[in-house]
Amino acid sequence: MSQKIVLELNAVSKRYKTELALKDISLTLSEGEILGFLGPSGAGKTTAIKIITGQLRQTSGEARILGTASENLDASIYEKIGVVSDNSGVYEKMTVQRNLEIFAGILEVPKSRVTEVLQQTGLYEHRKKPAGKLSRGQGQRLVLARAVLHRPRILFLDEPTSGLDPATAVQIHEMLLALKKEGMAIFLTTHNMEEAACLCDRVALLCRGQIAELDSPEALCIKYNTKKQYRVRLENNTEVTLTESPEDIGKLTEYLKENKVVTLHSCEPTLEQVFLQATGYRLNVDQGNNQKHSGETRRKGVVR
Numbered sequence: 001m002s003q004k005i006v007l008e009l010n011a012v013s014k015r016y017k018t019e020l021a022l023k024d025i026s027l028t029l030s031e032g033e034i035l036g037f038l039g040p041s042g043a044g045k046t047t048a049i050k051i052i053t054g055q056l057r058q059t060s061g062e063a064r065i066l067g068t069a070s071e072n073l074d075a076s077i078y079e080k081i082g083v084v085s086d087n088s089g090v091y092e093k094m095t096v097q098r099n100l101e102i103f104a105g106i107l108e109v110p111k112s113r114v115t116e117v118l119q120q121t122g123l124y125e126h127r128k129k130p131a132g133k134l135s136r137g138q139g140q141r142l143v144l145a146r147a148v149l150h151r152p153r154i155l156f157l158d159e160p161t162s163g164l165d166p167a168t169a170v171q172i173h174e175m176l177l178a179l180k181k182e183g184m185a186i187f188l189t190t191h192n193m194e195e196a197a198c199l200c201d202r203v204a205l206l207c208r209g210q211i212a213e214l215d216s217p218e219a220l221c222i223k224y225n226t227k228k229q230y231r232v233r234l235e236n237n238t239e240v241t242l243t244e245s246p247e248d249i250g251k252l253t254e255y256l257k258e259n260k261v262v263t264l265h266s267c268e269p270t271l272e273q274v275f276l277q278a279t280g281y282r283l284n285v286d287q288g289n290n291q292k293h294s295g296e297t298r299r300k301g302v303v304r
């Protein structure tokens with residue numbers, strides 16, 4: 001069931017004056033797929049979105065979006081894509097509903113779609129409030145509502161839930177999963193690994209402008225599960241961690257035979273730990289202050 005590819009990067013590099021911000025980035029995004037572009041601050045995430053959407057020219061390599069090379073895009077591309085970034089301005093003095101109606105007019109979308117999107121984003125009850133008086137989470141949802149009004153084929157989200165409370169973030173996640181079901185392709189940048197693990201079909205781990213890994217979160221967690229361990233809760237309420245050593249396997253067999261096992265879990269690393277192991281860098285630290293971790297620290301990082 002191969003889905004149509006809507007976005008393709010082929011060895012894209014970007015050099016700002018003195019800095020190589022992206023190096024040989026290659027990836028694809030298909031219809032109905034959520035691709036996470038994960039990396040710490042300064043890794044090159046926004047630069048990639050700007051290149052793909054034609055706001056910035058790459059130094060070398062090729063970026064194609066819906067069949068057109070990014071450097072040849074014109075304004076009509078905005079009929080087919082939606083972009084949510086920090087600087088997505090809304091008219092602060094106008095109500096939520098009026099904001100969406102204006103964009104619906106520009107994008108030639110029927111007004112009934114405004115109501116639909118208001119409901120989908122949980123903003124219907126706030127529709128009469130001026131946009132400038134919304135909370136941060138509500139404001140973020142308004143920007144998202146605006147970006148999907150015209151049912152774009154690709155949605156670009158630059159840190160969509162950064163700084164939001166967990167409940168609002170979950171609402172946004174649910175909305176993104178519903179859009180994915182409709183076949184929308186979603187390119188999401190984040191440095192929130194939990195968000196990536198629960199939302200993304202595949203993730204690219206970006207570090208200092210380079211992709212260290214690109215695969216499904218599950219596949220990466222399995223690949224980096226080098227030190228296989230199992231957490232066993234026994235009926236006397238103790239918890240033991242076992243490895244695959246013959247001695248531990250013997251213990252586990254005994255526990256099972258004696259019917260002592262209450263729960264048994266394998267201990268794959270989290271995506272956050274995978275990132276540290278794959279790149280040597282922590283995710284939630286600015287790239288500039290992010291010291292590469294020694295092998296010892298890195299190993300510690302992946303053991304729960």
Ligand SMILES: Nc1ncnc2c1ncn2[C@@H]1O[C@H](COP(=O)(O)OP(=O)(O)OP(=O)(O)O)[C@@H](O)[C@H]1O
Pocket residue numbers: 016017019021039040041042043044045046047048
């Ligand atoms: N216009 C520019 N001129 C020079 N350097 C730039 C420019 N824009 C970005 N950079 C540099 O390129 C690198 C990547 O920046 P980018 O904004 O793509 O990172 P990011 O991953 O989006 O970070 P964040 O998570 O903080 O948004 C950074 O080191 C940044 O300082």
Ligand SMILES: [Mg+2]
Pocket residue numbers: 045046047158
């Ligand atoms: Mg950015």
